[in-house]
Amino acid sequence: MLLGVTGSIAAYKSPDIVRRLKDQGAKVRVVLTASAEKLISPTVFQAVSGEPVRGDIWDEKAEAAMGHIELAKWADLILIAPATANLIAQLAAGSAENLLTTICLASEAPLTLAPSMNQAMWRDAATQANCDVLRKRNVMLIGPDDGEQACGDVGPGRMSEPANIVSRLVRGGKSGPFEGLRIMVSAGPTREAIDPVRFVSNRSSGKMGFALAKAAADAGAEVTLIAGPVNLPTPPKVERIDVETTQQMCDESLARIGNMDIYIGAAAISDYRPKQAAAQKIKKSADTFTLEMVKSPDLLAAIAALEDGPFTVGFAAETEKLEQHATDKLNRKKLNMIVANLVGENICFDADDNEAIVLWQDGRQPLPKISKRELARQLVDIVAIRYKLALAGTTS
Numbered sequence: 001m002l003l004g005v006t007g008s009i010a011a012y013k014s015p016d017i018v019r020r021l022k023d024q025g026a027k028v029r030v031v032l033t034a035s036a037e038k039l040i041s042p043t044v045f046q047a048v049s050g051e052p053v054r055g056d057i058w059d060e061k062a063e064a065a066m067g068h069i070e071l072a073k074w075a076d077l078i079l080i081a082p083a084t085a086n087l088i089a090q091l092a093a094g095s096a097e098n099l100l101t102t103i104c105l106a107s108e109a110p111l112t113l114a115p116s117m118n119q120a121m122w123r124d125a126a127t128q129a130n131c132d133v134l135r136k137r138n139v140m141l142i143g144p145d146d147g148e149q150a151c152g153d154v155g156p157g158r159m160s161e162p163a164n165i166v167s168r169l170v171r172g173g174k175s176g177p178f179e180g181l182r183i184m185v186s187a188g189p190t191r192e193a194i195d196p197v198r199f200v201s202n203r204s205s206g207k208m209g210f211a212l213a214k215a216a217a218d219a220g221a222e223v224t225l226i227a228g229p230v231n232l233p234t235p236p237k238v239e240r241i242d243v244e245t246t247q248q249m250c251d252e253s254l255a256r257i258g259n260m261d262i263y264i265g266a267a268a269i270s271d272y273r274p275k276q277a278a279a280q281k282i283k284k285s286a287d288t289f290t291l292e293m294v295k296s297p298d299l300l301a302a303i304a305a306l307e308d309g310p311f312t313v314g315f316a317a318e319t320e321k322l323e324q325h326a327t328d329k330l331n332r333k334k335l336n337m338i339v340a341n342l343v344g345e346n347i348c349f350d351a352d353d354n355e356a357i358v359l360w361q362d363g364r365q366p367l368p369k370i371s372k373r374e375l376a377r378q379l380v381d382i383v384a385i386r387y388k389l390a391l392a393g394t395t396s
Contacts, residue, residue: 001026001027001028001029001075001076001077001078001079001295002028002029002030002031002074002075002077002078002079002103002107002109003017003018003021003022003028003029003030003031003045003079003080003081004030004031004032004033004078004079004080004081004083004087004100004103004104005030005031005032005033005036005040005045005079005080005081005082005326006033006035006036006082006084006086006087006100007034007035007036007038007039007081007085007086008036008039008082008083008084008116008117008159009039009116009150010081010082010116010158010159011036011039011040011082012039012040012236013042013081013082013159013161013162014030014040014045014082014162015040015045015048015079016162017079017081017162017165017166017367018030018045018048018049019048020162020163020166021079021088021169022048022049023167024166025202027051027329028049028051029049029051029053029054029071029074029075030042030045030046030049030051030053030054031053031054031055031071031099031100031103031137032045032053032054032055032100033055033087033098033099033100033219034055034098035084036044037055038057042055042355054071054099055099056099062330062384063355069106070327071103071107072102072103072106072107072109073105073106073107075107075109076109077109077110077111077112077169078103078104078109078110078111079112079113079114079165079353080100080111080112080114081113081114081115081116081142081159082114082116082159082215083113083114083115083116084115084116084117085115085121085124085127085130086116086124087100087101087113088113088127088130088131088134088260089126089127089130091104091111091113091130091134091139091151091154092129092130092131092133100360100394101271110138110140111134111139111140112139112140112141112142112169113134113139113140113141113142114141114142114143114144114145114159114160114165115131115143115144115157115159116144116157116158116159117144117150117157118149118153118157119149119153119154119155119156119157120153120155121157122144122155122156122157123155123156133178136360140207142160142164142165142168142169143158143159143160143164143165144156144157144158144159145158145159145160145161145214145373146158146214146233146235147373154337155233156233156236161373161374161377163299163377164377166217167377169384174305177219177220177380177384177385177388178216178219178220178221178262178380178383178384179219179220179221179306180220181220181221181222181261181262182222182223182259182260182261182262183216183221183222183224183225183260183261183262183264184223184224184226184256184257184260184262184263184264184310185209185211185212185213185216185224185226185230185263185264185266186209186225186227186253186263186264186266186267186269186299187201187206187208187210187212187213187224187225187226187227187230187266187271188204188205188206188227188228188229188232188247188267188268189201189202189204189206189228189229189230189267189268189270190228190229190243190244190246190248190249190267190269190270190276190296190359191228191229191245191266191270191375192245192246192270192272192273192277192296193245193274193277194274194277194278194291195277195278195279195280195281195282196278196279196280196281197281198281198282200270200272200273200274200293201229201270202268202270203268204228204230204267204268205230205232205351206227206228206230206232206267207351207352207372208266208315208354208372208375208376209225209227209264209266209267210225210227210230210235211372211373211375211376212231212264212266212376212379212380213225213235213238214235214238214307214373214376215373215376215377215379215380216264216298216380217235217236217237217238218361218377219380221262221382222239223235223237223238223239224238224239224241224260225238225239225240225241226241226243226249226252226253226267226269227240227241227242227243228242228243228244228249228267228331229242229244243272246269246270246273246296246299247296247297249267249269249299250258250297250299250302253299253303253311254299254302254303256299257303257306257309257310260310260312261310261387262310262311262312262313262383262387263303263309263310263313264313264383265299265300265303265310265312265313265315266315266339267299267312269296269299270296271295271296272293272294272295272296273293273294273296274291274292274293274294275292275293276292292337298333300312300314300333300335301334304333304334304335304336305334310355311337311383311386311387311390312335312336312337313335313336313337313338313339314329314330314333314335314337314338314339315338315339315340315341316329316338316339316340316341316366317341317342317343318341318342318343319342319343320390322340322341322342322357323340323357323359323364325340325357326338326357327342327359330359330360330361336360336386336387336390337358337359337360337382337383337386338358338359338360339356339357339358339359339379340357340358340359341354341355341356341357351372352371352372353369353370353371353372354369354370354372354375354376355367355368355369355370355375356379358379358382360386364381367379
C-alpha cells in the first residue's frame with residue numbers, strides 16, 4: 001500500500017491510517033507533498049510504517065534508481081488521505097507536478113482518494129467536476145463526511161475517519177455488510193402541541209440517529225430516515241421524511257415498514273401528549289396550570305410485534321439502573337436488540353459523544369465513550385452480525 005498525504009489539517013489522522021493498515025497485514029510506504037511536510041513530520045510516518053518516507057522528486061539518492069517508477073510499480077494500491085482540492089485538480093488534469101502525482105500517473109495500481117477540504121471548496125462546481133472525471137477513470141472516493149471543520153464552518157468536507165477508510169479498503173471498495181438491505185432509522189424528538197405556541201418535547205438532538213443513518217448507508221443499505229424536528233443536514237444517500245408529532249412518526253413509519261429488513265428506533269418519541277391542544281394561545285392568569293396528558297402510541301412495540309416484521313433495535317436513555325431498565329424494555333417489547341445510554345453531562349442528549357451498552361437475549365457488549373459518528377459505525381457492525389445470526393436461526 002502506498003499512502004499519499006497532502007497539505008490538509010486532516011493529515012494528523014494519517015498516521016492512524018498507517019497503523020490500521022499494518023494491523024490488516026499491509027506493508028505501507030508513505031509519500032508526503034511539500035505542504036504535508038509543513039503540517040506533520042516525516043519522522044512520524046517512518047516510525048509507524050517502519051519504512052523510509054519520500055517527498056522530494058529531486059531526491060538524488062532515490063532517483064538514481066528511478067525511485068518514483070519503482071514506487072509506482074511496487075504499490076498494489078494507492079491511497080491518498082487526505083486528498084486536497086488542489087491534489088484532486090492535479091490528478092484530474094493529468095499533472096505530474098510532484099512526486100505523488102508523478103507516481104499516480106506512472107502506476108497501474110487502483111487509486112483511492114479520501115477528500116478533505118472546506119465545505120465551500122468541496123461544493124464548488126470545479127471540484128465536483130474534477131471528482132466526476134476521476135470517478136469515470138475508476139478512481140474510488142471515500143467520503144468526505146459532514147461536520148464541523150477546522151475553519152469553523154459546518155458541512156461536507158471532513159476527511160472520513162481512519163477506521164472507515166481502512167474498512168472500505170479491506171472490503172475492496174464494496175459498501176459493506178448491509179449491501180442490498182433496506183433499513184429504517186427514526187431520529188430526533190417529537191413535539192406535542194399544548195396550544196399554537198407551546199409544545200411538549202425533550203432534549204434529543206437527533207445526532208445519534210442521523211449518525212446511524214449515515215453509517216448504515218455507508219455500509220451499503222438503502223436507508224429511510226424518519227426525522228423529528230431537528231436542525232441537521234440529511235446524510236448522503238439517505239431518504240429523509242420529516243415529521244413533528246408522535247402520531248405523524250407512527251403513521252409515516254408504519255406506512256413504510258413492510259419493505260424494511262431492519263428498524264433502528266433511535267428517536268426519542270414522547271411517551272405522553274396533551275389530551276387536547278387548545279385552539280388559541282393559553283393566556284397567563286392563574287398561579288398554577290394543570291395539563292392533562294394521555295399515553296402516546298408505542299411505535300417501537302408496534303413494529304416489534306408485526307408478523308414477519310423487521311429485525312428491531314430499540315434505544316433506552318436512562319438516568320439510573322441503566323442495564324436493569326434497558327433489559328426490561330428489551331423483554332417487554334420483544335426487541336431483537338437494545339442500545340442503552342446513561343443520560344449525563346457531555347454524553348447522550350445534544351452532545352457529540354456517547355457511550356452505550358448493547359444488549360440482546362443472553363448477550364451484551366459495552367461501547368466506551370467515543371464520538372457519535374464512530375459509535376454509530378460500531379453499532380452498525382454489531383447490528384449486522386446479530387441480524388445475520390437471527391436469519392440463520394442461531395445466537396452465536
